[in-house]
Amino acid sequence: MSAATKTVSLFDRLPPIRGAYRVNYPLSRITWFKVGGVADVLIRPADADDLAAFLMACPPDIPLTILGVGSNILVRDGGIRGVVVRLGRGFSDIVVEGTRIDAGAGALDINIARLAAESSLAGLEFLSGIPGTIGGAVRMNAGAYGGDLGSVLDSVTILDRTGQVATLTAADLDFAYRQSRLPPQALVISCALSSSPGEPKEIRNRMAEIRQAREATQPVRTRTGGSTFRNPGGPNGDAPRAWELIDAAGCRGLTRGGAMVSPLHCNFLENVGQATATDLEALGEEVRQRVADHSGILLQWEIERLGDPVRGAV
Numbered sequence: 001m002s003a004a005t006k007t008v009s010l011f012d013r014l015p016p017i018r019g020a021y022r023v024n025y026p027l028s029r030i031t032w033f034k035v036g037g038v039a040d041v042l043i044r045p046a047d048a049d050d051l052a053a054f055l056m057a058c059p060p061d062i063p064l065t066i067l068g069v070g071s072n073i074l075v076r077d078g079g080i081r082g083v084v085v086r087l088g089r090g091f092s093d094i095v096v097e098g099t100r101i102d103a104g105a106g107a108l109d110i111n112i113a114r115l116a117a118e119s120s121l122a123g124l125e126f127l128s129g130i131p132g133t134i135g136g137a138v139r140m141n142a143g144a145y146g147g148d149l150g151s152v153l154d155s156v157t158i159l160d161r162t163g164q165v166a167t168l169t170a171a172d173l174d175f176a177y178r179q180s181r182l183p184p185q186a187l188v189i190s191c192a193l194s195s196s197p198g199e200p201k202e203i204r205n206r207m208a209e210i211r212q213a214r215e216a217t218q219p220v221r222t223r224t225g226g227s228t229f230r231n232p233g234g235p236n237g238d239a240p241r242a243w244e245l246i247d248a249a250g251c252r253g254l255t256r257g258g259a260m261v262s263p264l265h266c267n268f269l270e271n272v273g274q275a276t277a278t279d280l281e282a283l284g285e286e287v288r289q290r291v292a293d294h295s296g297i298l299l300q301w302e303i304e305r306l307g308d309p310v311r312g313a314v
């Protein structure tokens with residue numbers, strides 16, 4: 001049976017949704033690196049009820065992957081088997097109630113930070129420096145410039161693989177450096193964040209500082225995936241940071257195919273031409289090896305690598 005025929009039969013097994021279906025959808029269109037193969041099927045549910053109904057009726061053997069805006073992932077060239085869920089407009093509402101902010105999981109972190117600022121609420125400025133959705137931020141415990149999700153999250157609402165809804169508190173998620181204990185198959189559909197009353201001018205100044213710092217130190221206008229490797233000592237501590245180890249190992253500016261270690265911030269990889277996911281992953285592995293040879297420290301990937309190296313077995 002050809003891959004195309006298998007995809008058709010997969011599609012035939014899926015329940016209808018009110019939102020949109022796409023078959024053989026090129027994920028390079030929606031990932032920051034602009035690389036990666038196709039999703040067998042990509043769905044954009046209309047809203048949380050649509051997604052819950054889909055999950056209840058979706059056969060349990062069909063693999064399911066949820067994506068935000070793809071700013072922390074490397075989708076391999078063979079693509080992702082089964083169904084990829086992308087949260088669209090029906091998941092992007094942001095509502096302020098006192099010092100609490102309720103956001104759909106597809107809301108962009110920057111939009112939450114902006115609305116908080118407009119509402120004179122402080123504590124969420126760091127979100128303006130993270131180019132993802134709040135759902136992705138919960139999964140990765142995204143953080144920047146002294147703040148992270150774990151310190152501002154009250155609760156998340158999730159759907160499990162069978163479409164059952166549940167609410168988890170920040171304590172349930174046991175946040176640590178760039179990780180949470182969100183159950184592996186859980187789909188975040190919304191979250192509640194806490195903030196505190198603040199001085200609008202100070203909040204705006206803090207966001208401007210973050211923007212300037214990012215533009216000066218990160219290749220934010222390139223096709224990248226953010227920090228490639230975790231800092232071995234966590235967010236703080238005395239251990240050398242990943243970029244320092246990479247620099248000391250002579251990897252700044254290293255290239256492979258269309259992939260390059262960013263000359264501006266050497267813990268970022270960039271797609272500078274027609275890079276494939278294979279180029280980017282192989283370059284990352286070369287960096288790990290060179291750093292291990294030079295310092296004895298084996299870096300761990302922070303970017304999540306998803307999917308198959310080669311299109312084939314479905």
Ligand SMILES: Cc1cc2nc3c(=O)[nH]c(=O)nc-3n(C[C@H](O)[C@H](O)[C@H](O)COP(=O)(O)OP(=O)(O)OC[C@H]3O[C@@H](n4cnc5c(N)ncnc54)[C@H](O)[C@@H]3O)c2cc1C
Pocket residue numbers: 032065066067068069070071072073087105106129130131132133134135136137138139140141142143144186187188189218219220224225226227304
């Ligand atoms: C230029 C640049 C700068 C960056 N700077 C920072 C930074 O300072 N700090 C930082 O922490 N990160 C940074 N990142 C990484 C990235 O932006 C964050 O990790 C972000 O939170 C990822 O969100 P996303 O929507 O893009 O998720 P994706 O990359 O699409 O997905 C990431 C993970 O989250 C899961 N996921 C996504 N949505 C959901 C959901 N609704 N429910 C359950 N799981 C979900 C995915 O399955 C995947 O496992 C940077 C990235 C870039 C490109």
